[in-house]
Amino acid sequence: MAAEQTIKIALAGNPNSGKSTLFNILTGLNQKIGNFPGVTVDKKSGFAKINNTQIEFTDFPGSYSLNALSADEKVLPDVLADKNNPVHPDCVVYVADATNLRRSLFLCTQIMDTGIPLILVLNMIDLLEKSDEEIDVVKLSGELGIKIFTANARDKKGIEELKNSLTEPFEIPKKKILSSEITETDKAKKQRSETIERYKAIGEILKKVVSKKSVGLNSSLTKKLDNILTHRIFGFLIFFAVLFLVFQSIFSWSALPMEWIEQLFSSFSEWLLNTLPQGVLTELVVNGILAGISGVVVFIPQIALLFVFISILEDTGYMARVSFITDRLLRKFGLNGRSVIPLISGVACAVPAIMATRTIPNWKERIITIMVTPLMSCSARLPVYTLLISLVVPSEKVFGFLNVQGIALMVLYLIGFLAAILVALVLKFIIKARERSFFIMELPVYRSPRWSSVGLAVVEKVKTFVFEAGKVIVAISIILWALSSYAPGNRFQKIEEHFRAPEFAQQHTPEELEKLIATEKLEQSYAGIMGHALEPVIRPLGFDWKIGIALVTSFAAREVFVGTMATIYSVGDENNTLSIREKMQAEINPETGEKRYSTAVAFSLMIFYAFAMQCMSTIAIVYSETKSWKWPALQFIYMSALAYLSALVVYQVMK
Amino acid sequence: MKLSELKPGQTAVIKDFSDDDLSLRFLEMGCVPGEEILLERIAPLGDPIAIRVSGYSLCLRQSEAESIIISSVDRN
Structure with missing residues (x-):
């Protein structure tokens, strides 16, 4: 392989497999976000130089199968089928959650059977070691006919070996896992029988390579945590406490940095006005352009803080539980369990709140959440409300302690919330669903957040906001x-x-x-x-x-x-x-x-x-x-x- | 019987699916006929539910659980 040639690697895997973490480790800050050609699905690509070879990694949306359902999931089968697609990879690096091997191998073997070179990474091998299963990696590699590396987020050893293998010639998988041809004309029926056959084949392989040990630890910890976090009383109490913390922090912790940014910009504008020659151009620069940039930069503290929290909640697996306990309530209004965080953050500012709707997998539920979030009373309305309330509402107390002005303010916040819920209900009947609303979702095991991922997620969100909006x-x-x-x-x-x-x-x-x-x-x-x-x-x-x-x-x-x-x-x-x-x-x-x-x-x-x-x-x-x-x-x-x-x-x- | 009739802590074996659209999604997630499942928990408001299948936890709505036909396994 020539040194100046760029090798294209696709990262694929199930959601929660640690695929994005691996992508971050491989590429660091050397990432860019764009679109997959022809579709409005975000494409994250990153670059690395390994053994003097330039490698471009593309992080594909997590999915469970090549039988496409949503726009996100369609990207991978479409790109794999189209050799002329600019992101068609030379090799797929498939990231599998080692503790979920059976399900992970389903998509993995589907990709292998398309005849593309594939390298398997067994991720979270540290969690597997604590569980009741043992995988014979050498045997599995032989059974599948592909290279396998083991990795975990903390230990980088396996990743170094993986990196080196990427500059060696790739091999097309030697055999097909699903060898028998299924003669079924109906597409849906064919997909179903193929799925069952494939799981059978995977089951046969796993029988040879997986052995049981003594009882595991981690899933029992997850069980104990779930007993509390999805409890009918404590579950909601803890959730409200988390919401309160998130809301408080974006509301109050961001106040000071925002003030600094505003002061910095206002002194800079003043300095410019005094330094530059008077005229239209100076006016344009200071009151038009600089004012606009200041209006962008001032949001950064809130966006960064909100996404620190959201990334932690996602990474630990808690967000899935929030959906689990609130889905019933929110579904009635055309929303989703994951709409809660955007709606509540909307009280501070709708901008980061709308960016947070990315975690809602269903298109219709996400659009409804985006449409109603700006009705929540954001902090920018506060100066308007305070001025007008102080103008007409007397500063008296009722029942000896309740300030009438305070009540008026609270009523305005409440009106915003009610409007959001009611509009959501109306939109539920107006907006047509692109896909059926599923709630078939994995509840991942709890794990501690990976701080580097949290940091990168925050950087990515801030960049998106600054450059897009x-x-x-x-x-x-x-x-x-x-x-x-x-x-x-x-x-x-x-x-x-x-x-x-x-x-x-x-x-x-x-x-x-x-x-x-x-x-x-x-x-x-x-x-x-x-x-x-x-x-x-x-x-x-x-x-x-x-x-x-x-x-x-x-x-x-x-x-x-x-x-x-x-x-x-x-x-x-x-x-x-x-x-x-x-x-x-x-x-x-x-x-x-x-x-x-x-x-x-x-x-x-x-x-x-x-x-x-x-x-x-x-x-x-x-x-x-x-x-x-x-x-x-x-x-x-x-x-x-x-x-x-x-x-x-x-x-x-x-x- | 249907998965929606199972009680927390009970195990069962998947037999069949009554909803063609949903069945493929379930199959892909490892819920294949013959697979043993355990009803782990029901959400505080009665819906959705979480099952243990193929070594991981999967949550789904009651309406979706109605489409999974199971035969219960008695183990005491």
Whole structure:
């Protein structure tokens, strides 16, 4: 084999076989994520140089058989059958869970019988040693006619031998495991009889190579843990404790790093504004591009933290138990046991939550989870809620300890949750299933998390977010910047001239004047024009054009509402909520002569923010997760409609 | 009898399947006729269930368990 030639290796195996861990060990950080040609299934490939030969590894989705069911599982048989496919491998490295040899050998021998070179890796050999079985590896290698290596996550010795063998010439399996031809014309019947025959053949081989020892340890530990973790009371209590921990940590532990990131970016923007020559280009760089990048980077702490937890929960085998105990409940709403983590994380932020839906195997259940997760009240809604609640809800206590403002906030969170559940129920009947909803799933044995896998999973998720969703976020950020900093014709020039009149300079300090100009400019800008244009549409909700502008600008992110209000009311410092509140409270509706922000308007606005899809990052991540604009578009439409109608009802009933 | 009628701790042998779509999936997961299975546990809300087959734990919904026809094994 020539040294400059790249050898293509496919990694295949059952789910939970440790295939991805082996992939990480073989390739380290030298990985990239793409698509399998022609299908929207994620392809992870990695590179390594072994004995001066360049090797490209492709990690295929875990599956149990070549008889394809889902899009993920179809990839392997399709690629194996197509010699011209760019990822068609020179050799398959098949990873088998040594403690589950019989089932593992099913797919393994199916692949061998296609006539492709195959190397078998018996993984988790350390767990096998603790179990009641013993495998005669040499004999098995002879029976199957292939090379076999043993490996476990901790000991790298077997892996070194495996690596070296990859640069030696590959051998096509000498014999077929399923030799007898089955004469059956019906495809499904043929697959069934083949499956039974194949298991028979595997059974014959295993009789010769597997011997029983004394009783095992690990499965009894799993049994004991399951007695507690799937217990009707403790099971749920522990699950709630885990959820609480996850929720708390993404909510509170990420607050400080997020603050640092924001500070870093704001001082950097300030420095740029002072250093670069004044002009459109500087404005674009600072308020458009840099603001967008900051909006991307600020999510990294939450995404990283959430995926540390999710990887640990997945890796230990606990996630499968969560599905096991919650499936009955969630199935009624078209969801899956694995929808729980995304929904709860949605309370912190919908972006990592939607990325977490990857663990839901059924397509329909995953789409429903993605569609409803943004209804959970995320942390970006909090500043909007606090401002509006403090405006209209008195800070009194009922029953001596319950704060009314606190109750109002809790009710808003509850409304978000109920909406998510109800919309899921509706979608269950609307969205057509691509595949039948199965719940035939392995409950893997518990094991301690492999920290390197956890770390790599976190890096991968952060990279996906930054590069996939990041593009869209920066683009929308630039558009929004342009909308609020440009006006048709010479409107801005006129404003500048108007305020340059001497009487303004006498009445106002330069700072106040600056704020007045900013307010005037925002009103005259394209965003301002859009706000005015929106007014007839949003008047039935009790909103005026000022709120209209805030709706446009806060499309970037909900919390921008507060900042826009600050500009509209010429309050320079957007962190000074008190003065924004005072200004908003003093605002009089010229038509009614009463307060503009009546209770009805404030609640209508809060309900609007509870349901509306005012978040470009969520739209971007839904696009990158579903790989189609259809779902984010539908989501935007249904959430806007829901927000509009609910706010309409609230305002018309309360006014 | 059906797998859905088995009680926790009881063992049985797989006989046949009544659902063609599901049967292939079960077969591939090692649930072949003649294989002994043990009902390990039932989820707290009564559904799904977990069985031990071919040396590992498999969970499935009650509705799916209805499609597996078994004959119970008495061992006391």
